[in-house]
Amino acid sequence: MNKSRASDRILDLHNFGEFGGVNPSISDSSTYTFLSAKTMFDTFGGNTEGCYLYSRHSSPSNLYLGEALAALEGTEYAHVTASGMGAITSVILELCNAGEHIISSRTIYGGTYAFLKNFVNKFNIETSFVDITNLETVALSIRPETKMIYCESVSNPLLEVADIKALAKIARKKGIPLVVDNTFSPMSIAPAKLGADIVVHSLTKFINGTSDCVAGAVCASKEFCSALKDVNSGAAMLLGSTLDSLRASSILKNIRTLHLRMIKHSENALYLASRFEEDGLRVVYPGLASHPGHELMSEQMIAEYGYGGIMTIDVGSLDNANRLMELMQHKNLGYLAVSLGFYKTLFSAPGTSTSSEISQEEQDKMGLSDGLIRFSIGLDDDIERTYITMRACMRRLGILPKDEVLV
Ligand SMILES: *Cc1c(COP(=O)(O)O)cnc(C)c1O
Numbered sequence: 529m530n531k532s533r534a535s536d537r538i539l540d541l542h543n544f545g546e547f548g549g550v551n552p553s554i555s556d557s558s559t560y561t562f563l564s565a566k567t568m569f570d571t572f573g574g575n576t577e578g579c580y581l582y583s584r585h586s587s588p589s590n591l592y593l594g595e596a597l598a599a600l601e602g603t604e605y606a607h608v609t610a611s612g613m614g615a616i617t618s619v620i621l622e623l624c625n626a627g628e629h630i631i632s633s634r635t636i637y638g639g640t641y642a643f644l645k646n647f648v649n650k651f652n653i654e655t656s657f658v659d660i661t662n663l664e665t666v667a668l669s670i671r672p673e674t675k676m677i678y679c680e681s682v683s684n685p686l687l688e689v690a691d692i693k694a695l696a697k698i699a700r701k702k703g704i705p706l707v708v709d710n711t712f713s714p715m716s717i718a719p720a721k722l723g724a725d726i727v728v729h730s731l732t733k734f735i736n737g738t739s740d741c742v743a744g745a746v747c748a749s750k751e752f753c754s755a756l757k758d759v760n761s762g763a764a765m766l767l768g769s770t771l772d773s774l775r776a777s778s779i780l781k782n783i784r785t786l787h788l789r790m791i792k793h794s795e796n797a798l799y800l801a802s803r804f805e806e807d808g809l810r811v812v813y814p815g816l817a818s819h820p821g822h823e824l825m826s827e828q829m830i831a832e833y834g835y836g837g838i839m840t841i842d843v844g845s846l847d848n849a850n851r852l853m854e855l856m857q858h859k860n861l862g863y864l865a866v867s868l869g870f871y872k873t874l875f876s877a878p879g880t881s882t883s884s885e886i887s888q889e890e891q892d893k894m895g896l897s898d899g900l901i902r903f904s905i906g907l908d909d910d911i912e913r914t915y916i917t918m919r920a921c922m923r924r925l926g927i928l929p930k931d932e933v934l935v
Pocket of ligand 1: 684730744
């Protein structure tokens with residue numbers, strides 16, 4: 529891999545449409561003809577490079593988007609899926625057989641947590657949920673039947689930063705893959721370059737950035753991606769979470785501006801996090817010196833793209849959180865909605881929404897409090913104006929002291 533930036537590697541790709549269009553043509557077929565019966569036979573055996581068989585296996589549009597994602601993460605190959613969960617579940621079921629074991633960070637996306645906690649036990653696969661920042665615990669949790677270590681580079685919703693280099697070292701020593709979900713920090717963190725074997729994404733969030741679709745990706749070696757779509761045994765091929773070509777082509781157009789968007793999301797989030805911390809609120813953002821993962825993130829990130837667009841503020845109670853979110857929506861500061869990576873700020877209370885799969889007792893253990901609001905900061909051009917309006921909402925509700933001048 530050369531030293532070029534991920535953004536330029538994406539922009540350097542050029543695939544013209546069949547009539548010289550500046551965008552590749554959208555593949556509008558579920559099935560493909562063969563000139564000879566023998567080629568069809570060989571393609572089923574996985575031997576014929578460049579031949580398309582059936583669009584659940586692969587399609588030109590999906591391969592173009594895959595190329596862009598491999599360029600983003602600096603991996604040999606990427607396989608796109610119909611959702612982030614489609615990518616994550618395929619990877620897990622590809623790597624683990626019945627009776628085997630997974631080590632996972634305990635602070636992960638609610639859907640992934642639910643899959644590992646409640647679903648894979650159907651196959652007698654067991655998961656140990658650990659504090660991923662405690663490297664000793666991670667190493668000690670490895671058993672002979674452990675098949676993978678799983679974490680998020682910056683975790684949802686608590687923004688814990690994983691030491692990917694150190695985790696990769698632990699995994700490599702035991703000959704097992706490190707799988708990293710990089711949904712929160714595209715461009716900023718390149719897990720594969722830090723030693724992760726497999727990088728998964730929900731494209732639904734920052735990468736697509738327009739909150740108009742659900743999609744995912746697995747960035748890894750060509751060998752692993754080919755295994756995922758093997759017609760006889762591949763988890764992605766057989767579970768069938770295939771992305772539609774039309775959607776793949778629209779995501780490809782959006783990923784080309786990801787670098788610009790990430791810079792702005794990060795700049796705005798850092799501004800608001802710093803200001804609200806100065807105001808005395810409990811703000812969690814990896815770009816703040818007060819964040820336990822701040823130094824680690826600074827070491828492993830690509831500085832231009834900043835610390836990402838997600839921050840949390842604990843406003844003390846669920847009631848405060850709900851009232852503030854409703855007021856902020858009313859003032860057009862953003863939308864009370866789950867998900868992230870939109871041009872508009874999105875906010876939700878993870879304890880009662882995206883992480884509600886996690887039991888109250890476990891939420892308490894990991895520090896997920898009721899008053900926590902997760903913000904996905906938007907692309908506002910005048911962020912100071914946003915800050916002033918948001919602060920006024922907090923003052924009105926007594927979350928910040930009322931402005932003395934006004935009283
Ligand atoms: C949203 C999300 C997912 C799941 O992705 P979908 O596209 O909704 O299936 C996985 N991991 C993280 C960190 C997410 O934020």
